Amino acid sequence: MITIINMTKTIKSCSCGPDCGCSSGKRCSSRRGAVLRALSEGGPHLSAEEVHRFAGKIRPGIGIATVYRSLKCLCGCGKARELKPADGPAVYEAAGPGPRHDHLVCVSCGAIVEISDPAMGRLQARLAARHGFSPSGYRLDIYGNCSRCAKKDRSKI
Amino acid sequence: MITIINMTKTIKSCSCGPDCGCSSGKRCSSRRGAVLRALSEGGPHLSAEEVHRFAGKIRPGIGIATVYRSLKCLCGCGKARELKPADGPAVYEAAGPGPRHDHLVCVSCGAIVEISDPAMGRLQARLAARHGFSPSGYRLDIYGNCSRCAKKDRSKI
DNA sequence: GTCATATTGATAATGGTTATCATTATCATA
DNA sequence: TATGATAATGATAACCATTATCAATATGAC
Ligand SMILES: [Mn+2]
Ligand SMILES: [Mn+2]
Ligand SMILES: [Zn+2]
Ligand SMILES: [Zn+2]
Numbered sequence: 001m002i003t004i005i006n007m008t009k010t011i012k013s014c015s016c017g018p019d020c021g022c023s024s025g026k027r028c029s030s031r032r033g034a035v036l037r038a039l040s041e042g043g044p045h046l047s048a049e050e051v052h053r054f055a056g057k058i059r060p061g062i063g064i065a066t067v068y069r070s071l072k073c074l075c076g077c078g079k080a081r082e083l084k085p086a087d088g089p090a091v092y093e094a095a096g097p098g099p100r101h102d103h104l105v106c107v108s109c110g111a112i113v114e115i116s117d118p119a120m121g122r123l124q125a126r127l128a129a130r131h132g133f134s135p136s137g138y139r140l141d142i143y144g145n146c147s148r149c150a151k152k153d154r155s156k157i
Numbered sequence: 158m159i160t161i162i163n164m165t166k167t168i169k170s171c172s173c174g175p176d177c178g179c180s181s182g183k184r185c186s187s188r189r190g191a192v193l194r195a196l197s198e199g200g201p202h203l204s205a206e207e208v209h210r211f212a213g214k215i216r217p218g219i220g221i222a223t224v225y226r227s228l229k230c231l232c233g234c235g236k237a238r239e240l241k242p243a244d245g246p247a248v249y250e251a252a253g254p255g256p257r258h259d260h261l262v263c264v265s266c267g268a269i270v271e272i273s274d275p276a277m278g279r280l281q282a283r284l285a286a287r288h289g290f291s292p293s294g295y296r297l298d299i300y301g302n303c304s305r306c307a308k309k310d311r312s313k314i
Numbered sequence: 315g316t317c318a319t320a321t322t323g324a325t326a327a328t329g330g331t332t333a334t335c336a337t338t339a340t341c342a343t344a
Numbered sequence: 345t346a347t348g349a350t351a352a353t354g355a356t357a358a359c360c361a362t363t364a365t366c367a368a369t370a371t372g373a374c
Contacts, residue, residue, distance in 0.1 A: 003349070024216035027352065028340075028341090029339085029340085029352060030339095030349090031352080031353070048330080048331080049330090062353085062354085063354040063355070064260060064354090065333090065353075065356090066352080068330095068331065068332075069353085084243075086241075087240070089329085089330055089331090090330085104284070104285060104288055107293065109240075113288055113290070115284055117280075117284055122294070123274075123277060124297075124299055127277075127299060128261060128299050130303055131270055131303075133261050133302065133303055133307075134302045135299055135300065136300050137299075137300045139297070139298050140281075140295065142281055142285050143292065143294045143295060143296075144285055144291050144293045145290065145291045146290055146334090147290070150289075182322070183321090184319090184371050185371075185372090186322085186371085188321080188322070189321090206361090219322090220322065220324070221323090221362095222322075222363080223323070226321080226322085226363095246360085246361055247361085
Protein backbone atom coordinates (compact mmCIF):
# COMPACT_ATOMS: atom_id res chain seq x y z
CA MET A 1 0.00 0.00 0.00
CA ILE A 2 1.36 3.35 -1.06
CA THR A 3 0.38 6.58 0.58
CA ILE A 4 0.72 9.77 -1.40
CA ILE A 5 1.67 12.73 0.69
CA ASN A 6 1.18 16.19 -0.75
CA MET A 7 4.59 17.68 -0.06
CA THR A 8 3.62 21.04 -1.47
CA LYS A 9 1.30 21.61 1.47
CA THR A 10 2.60 24.33 3.74
CA ILE A 11 1.66 24.82 7.31
CA LYS A 12 0.30 28.33 7.26
CA SER A 13 -0.51 30.68 10.06
CA CYS A 14 -4.02 29.88 11.04
CA SER A 15 -6.92 32.29 10.77
CA CYS A 16 -8.70 30.56 13.60
CA GLY A 17 -6.41 32.01 16.23
CA PRO A 18 -4.51 29.25 17.98
CA ASP A 19 -3.78 26.31 15.74
CA CYS A 20 -7.01 24.39 15.84
CA GLY A 21 -5.73 21.18 14.38
CA CYS A 22 -6.15 22.43 10.83
CA SER A 23 -2.43 21.88 10.33
CA SER A 24 -3.06 18.15 10.18
CA GLY A 25 -4.97 17.90 6.95
CA LYS A 26 -8.06 19.74 8.10
CA ARG A 27 -9.33 23.02 6.78
CA CYS A 28 -9.10 26.02 8.99
CA SER A 29 -12.35 26.91 10.67
CA SER A 30 -13.34 29.86 12.79
CA ARG A 31 -15.84 27.68 14.69
CA ARG A 32 -13.23 25.13 15.66
CA GLY A 33 -11.04 28.02 16.76
CA ALA A 34 -13.88 29.36 18.88
CA VAL A 35 -14.38 25.96 20.49
CA LEU A 36 -10.70 25.77 21.30
CA ARG A 37 -10.75 29.26 22.79
CA ALA A 38 -13.82 28.38 24.83
CA LEU A 39 -11.97 25.41 26.26
CA SER A 40 -8.97 27.45 27.35
CA GLU A 41 -10.89 30.51 28.55
CA GLY A 42 -14.26 29.19 29.70
CA GLY A 43 -13.12 27.16 32.69
CA PRO A 44 -11.17 24.07 33.62
CA HIS A 45 -13.86 21.49 32.76
CA LEU A 46 -16.77 22.26 30.44
CA SER A 47 -19.62 20.16 29.13
CA ALA A 48 -20.44 20.35 25.42
CA GLU A 49 -23.42 22.50 26.37
CA GLU A 50 -21.20 24.94 28.26
CA VAL A 51 -18.69 25.02 25.44
CA HIS A 52 -21.57 25.83 23.11
CA ARG A 53 -22.66 28.75 25.27
CA PHE A 54 -19.17 30.16 25.60
CA ALA A 55 -18.17 29.63 21.98
CA GLY A 56 -21.37 31.39 20.96
CA LYS A 57 -20.02 34.59 22.45
CA ILE A 58 -16.89 34.34 20.34
CA ARG A 59 -18.52 33.14 17.16
CA PRO A 60 -22.28 33.86 17.37
CA GLY A 61 -24.59 31.33 15.76
CA ILE A 62 -22.33 28.32 16.10
CA GLY A 63 -24.41 25.15 16.21
CA ILE A 64 -24.33 22.49 18.89
CA ALA A 65 -23.54 19.82 16.29
CA THR A 66 -20.47 21.76 15.24
CA VAL A 67 -19.37 21.97 18.86
CA TYR A 68 -19.55 18.19 19.18
CA ARG A 69 -17.72 17.74 15.88
CA SER A 70 -15.02 20.21 16.85
CA LEU A 71 -14.52 18.64 20.27
CA LYS A 72 -14.07 15.23 18.69
CA CYS A 73 -11.62 16.67 16.20
CA LEU A 74 -9.62 18.51 18.86
CA CYS A 75 -9.46 15.42 21.04
CA GLY A 76 -8.13 13.51 18.06
CA CYS A 77 -5.44 16.15 17.57
CA GLY A 78 -4.44 15.98 21.22
CA LYS A 79 -5.55 19.58 21.76
CA ALA A 80 -8.41 18.63 24.07
CA ARG A 81 -9.25 15.80 26.40
CA GLU A 82 -12.58 14.22 27.21
CA LEU A 83 -13.48 13.17 30.75
CA LYS A 84 -16.40 10.88 31.52
CA PRO A 85 -17.70 11.51 35.05
CA ALA A 86 -19.51 8.74 36.89
CA ASP A 87 -22.73 10.63 36.19
CA GLY A 88 -23.65 13.52 33.99
CA PRO A 89 -22.45 14.38 30.51
CA ALA A 90 -18.86 14.23 29.30
CA VAL A 91 -16.69 17.25 30.09
CA TYR A 92 -13.77 18.60 28.11
CA GLU A 93 -10.60 20.45 28.88
CA ALA A 94 -7.85 22.04 26.84
CA ALA A 95 -4.78 19.83 26.56
CA GLY A 96 -1.65 21.70 25.65
CA PRO A 97 1.82 20.28 25.16
CA GLY A 98 2.64 21.16 28.76
CA PRO A 99 2.60 18.76 31.68
CA ARG A 100 -0.60 16.78 31.94
CA HIS A 101 -2.58 16.42 35.11
CA ASP A 102 -4.87 14.05 36.92
CA HIS A 103 -8.02 14.57 38.96
CA LEU A 104 -9.10 14.21 42.55
CA VAL A 105 -12.88 13.88 42.46
CA CYS A 106 -14.89 14.38 45.64
CA VAL A 107 -17.72 11.83 45.60
CA SER A 108 -19.63 13.93 48.10
CA CYS A 109 -19.66 17.46 46.69
CA GLY A 110 -18.42 16.82 43.16
CA ALA A 111 -15.43 19.11 43.48
CA ILE A 112 -12.56 18.36 41.12
CA VAL A 113 -8.98 19.14 42.08
CA GLU A 114 -6.26 18.95 39.47
CA ILE A 115 -3.00 17.40 40.49
CA SER A 116 0.25 16.78 38.73
CA ASP A 117 3.01 14.39 39.62
CA PRO A 118 5.83 13.16 37.39
CA ALA A 119 5.97 9.85 39.25
CA MET A 120 2.63 8.92 37.72
CA GLY A 121 3.94 9.26 34.18
CA ARG A 122 6.91 7.05 34.95
CA LEU A 123 4.77 4.36 36.55
CA GLN A 124 2.33 4.40 33.65
CA ALA A 125 5.15 3.95 31.14
CA ARG A 126 6.55 1.05 33.13
CA LEU A 127 3.20 -0.73 33.41
CA ALA A 128 2.55 -0.35 29.68
CA ALA A 129 6.00 -1.54 28.68
CA ARG A 130 5.65 -4.62 30.84
CA HIS A 131 2.76 -5.76 28.63
CA GLY A 132 4.17 -4.72 25.27
CA PHE A 133 1.96 -1.66 25.01
CA SER A 134 3.09 1.55 23.31
CA PRO A 135 1.36 4.04 25.59
CA SER A 136 -0.08 7.21 24.12
CA GLY A 137 -1.74 8.55 27.23
CA TYR A 138 -3.56 7.62 30.37
CA ARG A 139 -6.26 8.81 32.68
CA LEU A 140 -6.13 8.73 36.46
CA ASP A 141 -9.10 9.76 38.56
CA ILE A 142 -8.88 9.41 42.30
CA TYR A 143 -12.21 9.31 44.12
CA GLY A 144 -12.80 10.16 47.73
CA ASN A 145 -13.86 12.88 50.11
CA CYS A 146 -12.29 16.27 49.93
CA SER A 147 -11.08 17.72 53.22
CA ARG A 148 -14.20 19.83 53.66
CA CYS A 149 -16.64 16.96 53.10
CA ALA A 150 -14.61 14.60 55.28
CA LYS A 151 -14.84 17.14 58.08
CA LYS A 152 -18.60 17.51 57.55
CA ASP A 153 -19.03 13.72 57.72
CA ARG A 154 -17.16 13.46 60.98
CA SER A 155 -19.36 16.08 62.66
CA LYS A 156 -22.46 14.13 61.62
CA ILE A 157 -21.66 11.00 63.64
CA MET B 158 -29.03 14.26 64.02
CA ILE B 159 -29.63 10.82 65.44
CA THR B 160 -29.60 7.69 63.40
CA ILE B 161 -31.55 4.70 64.66
CA ILE B 162 -29.91 1.41 63.86
CA ASN B 163 -31.99 -1.76 64.08
CA MET B 164 -29.70 -3.88 66.21
CA THR B 165 -31.99 -6.91 66.06
CA LYS B 166 -31.18 -7.34 62.40
CA THR B 167 -29.14 -10.44 61.78
CA ILE B 168 -27.04 -11.08 58.75
CA LYS B 169 -28.54 -14.27 57.39
CA SER B 170 -27.24 -16.60 54.77
CA CYS B 171 -28.50 -15.23 51.53
CA SER B 172 -30.85 -17.00 49.19
CA CYS B 173 -29.45 -15.15 46.23
CA GLY B 174 -26.25 -17.17 46.19
CA PRO B 175 -23.28 -14.97 46.89
CA ASP B 176 -24.07 -12.06 49.16
CA CYS B 177 -25.64 -9.58 46.79
CA GLY B 178 -25.45 -6.59 49.04
CA CYS B 179 -28.67 -7.47 50.84
CA SER B 180 -26.68 -7.58 54.06
CA SER B 181 -26.56 -3.80 54.04
CA GLY B 182 -30.18 -2.93 54.60
CA LYS B 183 -31.51 -4.24 51.32
CA ARG B 184 -33.87 -7.13 50.83
CA CYS B 185 -32.53 -10.29 49.33
CA SER B 186 -33.32 -10.66 45.67
CA SER B 187 -32.79 -13.53 43.29
CA ARG B 188 -32.45 -11.07 40.37
CA ARG B 189 -29.67 -9.13 42.03
CA GLY B 190 -27.98 -12.44 42.75
CA ALA B 191 -28.31 -13.39 39.09
CA VAL B 192 -26.77 -10.10 38.03
CA LEU B 193 -23.87 -10.67 40.37
CA ARG B 194 -23.35 -14.18 39.04
CA ALA B 195 -23.50 -12.90 35.48
CA LEU B 196 -20.75 -10.44 36.30
CA SER B 197 -18.44 -13.07 37.71
CA GLU B 198 -19.20 -15.80 35.17
CA GLY B 199 -20.16 -13.97 31.99
CA GLY B 200 -16.80 -12.40 31.17
CA PRO B 201 -14.35 -9.80 32.38
CA HIS B 202 -16.21 -6.70 31.12
CA LEU B 203 -19.92 -6.75 30.28
CA SER B 204 -22.31 -4.07 29.12
CA ALA B 205 -25.71 -3.84 30.81
CA GLU B 206 -27.16 -5.47 27.71
CA GLU B 207 -24.76 -8.40 27.98
CA VAL B 208 -25.41 -8.74 31.69
CA HIS B 209 -29.11 -8.84 30.88
CA ARG B 210 -28.62 -11.66 28.38
CA PHE B 211 -26.46 -13.71 30.70
CA ALA B 212 -28.57 -13.12 33.82
CA GLY B 213 -31.62 -14.18 31.82
CA LYS B 214 -30.20 -17.67 31.59
CA ILE B 215 -29.87 -17.84 35.36
CA ARG B 216 -33.12 -16.11 36.22
CA PRO B 217 -35.39 -16.13 33.11
CA GLY B 218 -37.60 -13.13 32.62
CA ILE B 219 -35.42 -10.61 34.42
CA GLY B 220 -36.06 -7.12 33.05
CA ILE B 221 -33.47 -4.73 31.70
CA ALA B 222 -34.53 -2.06 34.21
CA THR B 223 -33.82 -4.46 37.05
CA VAL B 224 -30.38 -5.14 35.60
CA TYR B 225 -29.59 -1.43 35.65
CA ARG B 226 -30.94 -1.09 39.17
CA SER B 227 -28.98 -4.08 40.39
CA LEU B 228 -25.77 -2.89 38.78
CA LYS B 229 -26.12 0.48 40.49
CA CYS B 230 -26.80 -1.21 43.81
CA LEU B 231 -23.85 -3.58 43.45
CA CYS B 232 -21.53 -0.72 42.51
CA GLY B 233 -22.70 1.10 45.63
CA CYS B 234 -21.89 -1.95 47.74
CA GLY B 235 -18.43 -2.23 46.21
CA LYS B 236 -19.30 -5.59 44.66
CA ALA B 237 -19.11 -4.29 41.10
CA ARG B 238 -17.32 -1.55 39.27
CA GLU B 239 -18.45 0.57 36.34
CA LEU B 240 -16.11 1.53 33.52
CA LYS B 241 -16.89 4.23 30.97
CA PRO B 242 -15.08 3.56 27.71
CA ALA B 243 -14.26 6.46 25.40
CA ASP B 244 -17.08 5.24 23.17
CA GLY B 245 -19.87 2.77 23.59
CA PRO B 246 -21.98 2.01 26.64
CA ALA B 247 -20.68 1.57 30.17
CA VAL B 248 -19.26 -1.83 31.04
CA TYR B 249 -19.24 -3.55 34.41
CA GLU B 250 -17.03 -6.02 36.19
CA ALA B 251 -17.20 -7.94 39.44
CA ALA B 252 -15.20 -6.31 42.20
CA GLY B 253 -14.26 -8.65 45.00
CA PRO B 254 -12.31 -7.82 48.13
CA GLY B 255 -9.14 -9.06 46.42
CA PRO B 256 -6.52 -6.91 44.76
CA ARG B 257 -7.96 -4.39 42.33
CA HIS B 258 -6.68 -3.93 38.84
CA ASP B 259 -6.30 -1.31 36.14
CA HIS B 260 -6.70 -1.42 32.39
CA LEU B 261 -4.54 -1.15 29.32
CA VAL B 262 -6.84 -0.12 26.50
CA CYS B 263 -5.70 -0.50 22.90
CA VAL B 264 -6.96 2.52 20.96
CA SER B 265 -6.58 0.61 17.71
CA CYS B 266 -8.35 -2.71 18.26
CA GLY B 267 -10.18 -2.02 21.52
CA ALA B 268 -8.53 -4.86 23.40
CA ILE B 269 -8.46 -4.47 27.17
CA VAL B 270 -5.67 -5.98 29.25
CA GLU B 271 -6.00 -6.06 33.01
CA ILE B 272 -2.94 -5.16 35.02
CA SER B 273 -2.21 -5.04 38.69
CA ASP B 274 0.61 -3.34 40.53
CA PRO B 275 0.78 -2.47 44.22
CA ALA B 276 2.90 0.59 43.48
CA MET B 277 -0.14 2.21 41.90
CA GLY B 278 -2.14 2.00 45.11
CA ARG B 279 0.66 3.53 47.12
CA LEU B 280 1.12 6.41 44.69
CA GLN B 281 -2.62 7.12 44.61
CA ALA B 282 -2.79 7.26 48.41
CA ARG B 283 0.17 9.64 48.51
CA LEU B 284 -1.32 11.99 45.91
CA ALA B 285 -4.66 12.08 47.72
CA ALA B 286 -3.11 12.69 51.12
CA ARG B 287 -1.06 15.57 49.74
CA HIS B 288 -4.30 17.41 48.98
CA GLY B 289 -6.25 16.47 52.09
CA PHE B 290 -8.38 13.90 50.30
CA SER B 291 -9.61 10.71 51.97
CA PRO B 292 -9.39 8.38 48.98
CA SER B 293 -12.01 5.69 48.52
CA GLY B 294 -10.88 4.40 45.16
CA TYR B 295 -9.39 5.35 41.85
CA ARG B 296 -9.44 4.50 38.21
CA LEU B 297 -6.44 4.22 35.95
CA ASP B 298 -6.78 3.56 32.25
CA ILE B 299 -3.69 3.55 30.08
CA TYR B 300 -4.30 4.09 26.38
CA GLY B 301 -2.02 3.06 23.57
CA ASN B 302 -1.34 0.38 21.01
CA CYS B 303 -1.14 -3.22 22.03
CA SER B 304 1.88 -5.13 20.76
CA ARG B 305 -0.07 -6.66 17.90
CA CYS B 306 -1.45 -3.35 16.62
CA ALA B 307 1.88 -1.60 17.02
CA LYS B 308 3.46 -4.27 14.84
CA LYS B 309 0.71 -3.90 12.24
CA ASP B 310 1.27 -0.14 12.15
CA ARG B 311 4.97 -0.49 11.57
CA SER B 312 4.42 -2.78 8.57
CA LYS B 313 2.13 -0.21 7.00
CA ILE B 314 4.74 2.49 6.66
C1' DG C 315 -50.67 -15.26 58.20
C1' DT C 316 -50.62 -10.01 58.07
C1' DC C 317 -48.82 -5.82 56.84
C1' DA C 318 -45.57 -2.35 55.38
C1' DT C 319 -42.68 -1.66 51.89
C1' DA C 320 -38.75 -2.95 48.89
C1' DT C 321 -38.35 -4.96 44.43
C1' DT C 322 -39.77 -5.94 39.86
C1' DG C 323 -41.17 -5.74 34.70
C1' DA C 324 -43.19 -3.28 31.08
C1' DT C 325 -42.81 0.74 28.95
C1' DA C 326 -42.79 5.74 28.41
C1' DA C 327 -39.76 9.45 28.86
C1' DT C 328 -35.32 11.63 29.03
C1' DG C 329 -31.26 13.60 27.36
C1' DG C 330 -26.72 13.42 25.51
C1' DT C 331 -24.79 12.41 21.20
C1' DT C 332 -24.80 11.28 16.27
C1' DA C 333 -26.63 11.04 11.46
C1' DT C 334 -28.69 13.41 7.63
C1' DC C 335 -28.78 16.76 4.19
C1' DA C 336 -28.99 21.07 1.93
C1' DT C 337 -26.11 25.17 2.24
C1' DT C 338 -21.80 27.58 2.90
C1' DA C 339 -16.78 28.18 3.50
C1' DT C 340 -12.15 26.80 2.43
C1' DC C 341 -8.37 26.13 -0.54
C1' DA C 342 -5.71 24.14 -4.47
C1' DT C 343 -5.59 25.00 -9.11
C1' DA C 344 -6.01 27.41 -13.34
C1' DT D 345 -9.17 36.47 -9.29
C1' DA D 346 -12.46 32.90 -10.80
C1' DT D 347 -13.52 28.00 -10.61
C1' DG D 348 -14.40 23.59 -8.84
C1' DA D 349 -13.84 19.91 -5.51
C1' DT D 350 -15.00 19.01 -1.15
C1' DA D 351 -14.64 19.91 3.88
C1' DA D 352 -17.32 22.28 7.29
C1' DT D 353 -21.65 23.91 9.02
C1' DG D 354 -26.53 24.47 11.13
C1' DA D 355 -31.03 22.79 11.71
C1' DT D 356 -33.15 19.04 13.15
C1' DA D 357 -34.46 14.21 13.00
C1' DA D 358 -32.88 9.95 14.69
C1' DC D 359 -30.49 7.12 17.88
C1' DC D 360 -29.90 4.69 22.00
C1' DA D 361 -28.24 4.06 26.67
C1' DT D 362 -30.22 5.08 30.83
C1' DT D 363 -33.88 6.60 34.06
C1' DA D 364 -38.64 7.47 35.71
C1' DT D 365 -43.25 5.79 36.32
C1' DC D 366 -46.53 2.75 38.11
C1' DA D 367 -49.20 -1.23 39.01
C1' DA D 368 -48.13 -5.90 40.46
C1' DT D 369 -45.30 -8.94 43.18
C1' DA D 370 -41.87 -10.56 46.61
C1' DT D 371 -39.68 -10.00 51.03
C1' DG D 372 -39.20 -10.08 55.84
C1' DA D 373 -40.43 -8.19 60.59
C1' DC D 374 -44.05 -9.11 63.57
MN1 LIG E 1 -8.52 18.79 34.41
MN1 LIG F 1 -11.22 -5.16 34.48
ZN1 LIG G 1 -7.06 26.62 12.23
ZN1 LIG H 1 -28.89 -11.55 48.84
